[in-house]
Amino acid sequence: MTTVITVPPSLDDVSFEQVLDRVATLAPDDKILVDARHARWASPYGLIALLTLAQTRETRPALTPPEAEETGSYWSRTGFFQFAEELYDIHGSLPRTRPATESNVLLEITAVAKSGDVHDVVDRIQQRAQHILARELNIDAQVSVRFIMTLSEVCQNVVEHAGRGGWVAVQTYRWRHRLGGRRVVQIAVCDAGIGFRRSLESTPGRVATDRWDDGMALEEAVIRGVSRFRDRGRGQGLAGARNFLGKWAGKLSVRSGTARIAIVPSWDDDVPLREGLAPFPGSQVQITIPERVAGATGETGGTGA
Numbered sequence: 001m002t003t004v005i006t007v008p009p010s011l012d013d014v015s016f017e018q019v020l021d022r023v024a025t026l027a028p029d030d031k032i033l034v035d036a037r038h039a040r041w042a043s044p045y046g047l048i049a050l051l052t053l054a055q056t057r058e059t060r061p062a063l064t065p066p067e068a069e070e071t072g073s074y075w076s077r078t079g080f081f082q083f084a085e086e087l088y089d090i091h092g093s094l095p096r097t098r099p100a101t102e103s104n105v106l107l108e109i110t111a112v113a114k115s116g117d118v119h120d121v122v123d124r125i126q127q128r129a130q131h132i133l134a135r136e137l138n139i140d141a142q143v144s145v146r147f148i149m150t151l152s153e154v155c156q157n158v159v160e161h162a163g164r165g166g167w168v169a170v171q172t173y174r175w176r177h178r179l180g181g182r183r184v185v186q187i188a189v190c191d192a193g194i195g196f197r198r199s200l201e202s203t204p205g206r207v208a209t210d211r212w213d214d215g216m217a218l219e220e221a222v223i224r225g226v227s228r229f230r231d232r233g234r235g236q237g238l239a240g241a242r243n244f245l246g247k248w249a250g251k252l253s254v255r256s257g258t259a260r261i262a263i264v265p266s267w268d269d270d271v272p273l274r275e276g277l278a279p280f281p282g283s284q285v286q287i288t289i290p291e292r293v294a295g296a297t298g299e300t301g302g303t304g305a
Contacts, residue, residue: 002062007036011046013188013253013286017277019053024278029058033091039066044169045188045286047080048109051167054087055192056281063088065095078169079108106132106170106185113165118155121168122148132172136183138292139248147289150241151187154285157238158191161199162282166191175290182291192282196221196256214257215275222254222261241287250289255280265290 005022008015019034026032034050054061063084066072072095075081081094107125112118129147133139151170158166168189175184197217220226225239238254242263245252253262253270260274267290 002031002033004033004035007034007039007050009038009040011036011039011041011050012043013045013049013255013284016046016049019049020278020280023053028056031059031061032057033062033064034088035064037064037067040068040071042071042075043188043286044078044109044171044186045190045284047075047078048167048169048188048190049284051080051083051087051109052190052192052280052282052284054084055164061088062091064091065093069095077108078105078171079110083109083111083167104172106172107168109167109169111165112155112158112168112189112191115156115159117165118152118159121155122152125151125170132185136172136291137185137289139289143248146244150244150287153240154187154189154238154287157283157285158189158193161196162191162193164191164193164282166193166282182293184291185289187287188285190282190284192280195282196254200226213275214259215261215273218254218256218259218261219273222252222263238285245287245289248289248292250287253286254283255285256283257281 003026005019008018023032034053036050050063065081066075076095081090084090085094106128107121110117110121110124112121126144126148130144133144133147151168155168166189168187170185170187172183172185174181195214195217197212197214200217200220222238222242238252242252244250245263245265249265249267251263251265251268251270253260255277258275258277258279260277262270262272264270264272
């Protein structure tokens with residue numbers, strides 16, 4: 001028997017939880033069909049989270065692509081189906097990619113498994129990052145260096161902690177539901193590896209406590225900059241990203257296991273820490289940087305500490 005998992009019409013980090021809630025009721029080897037026929041929009045996080053989901057299944061899952069031509073074409077331009085065909089049995093025909101004179105895909109979905117992959121990501125996005133920050137987000141092009149460093153650091157997090165490969169994607173779009181329609185650039189990095197709790201548990205000499213869980217592990221890594229590495233500077237990628245985003249009123253959210261932590265800027269109403277979520281292996285990171293406008297501040301809200 002195959003269980004149908006319906007993809008929400010708008011797929012992002014919030015609505016993807018509906019998918020995980022449904023999958024959590026099933027055994028790892030149960031057959032599933034991920035039904036994306038009625039999907040109309042997906043964030044970079046939503047797309048690579050679907051790829052990550054397939055990695056967690058013991059029985060190869062199936063996938064039906066979006067029926068809307070525009071949606072399917074966009075998913076194809078992001079490179080989603082290139083990887084989906086390796087992980088899913090595709091039911092139905094794949095959409096053809098329509099040529100686009102201008103695309104909001106800043107970095108197509110890219111596999112990350114080793115440090116060399118991170119260097120390739122940086123090389124591919126460097127020039128486009130300068131353009132998008134200066135012309136679309138009104139952020140000084142010189143800041144692109146720190147933006148690239150942030151992207152590199154969150155990708156390196158996969159290499160350092162996951163124990164297996166993951167994916168990264170970057171795109172820009174106009175956020176109509178928030179920020180008064182301002183443009184944002186969004187970075188998403190997902191893997192199905194060991195996650196933060198198990199990674200930090202491997203620290204030599206670490207003493208377990210009664211409260212130790214996924215939420216506490218995220219607080220340790222994201223807020224306090226704790227790493228399983230003793231070498232100074234290693235494992236500090238998320239702390240560096242948090243510092244950069246604080247200046248530009250950006251948002252950082254990290255999900256791992258059954259918890260999710262967020263550095264919440266003043267323009268968002270997310271909660272700093274969510275626990276008791278449906279279990280999902282590995283870690284999933286999302287960074288959102290909004291367009292700079294006159295009078296905007298870099299102050300952030302809760303930190304989850």
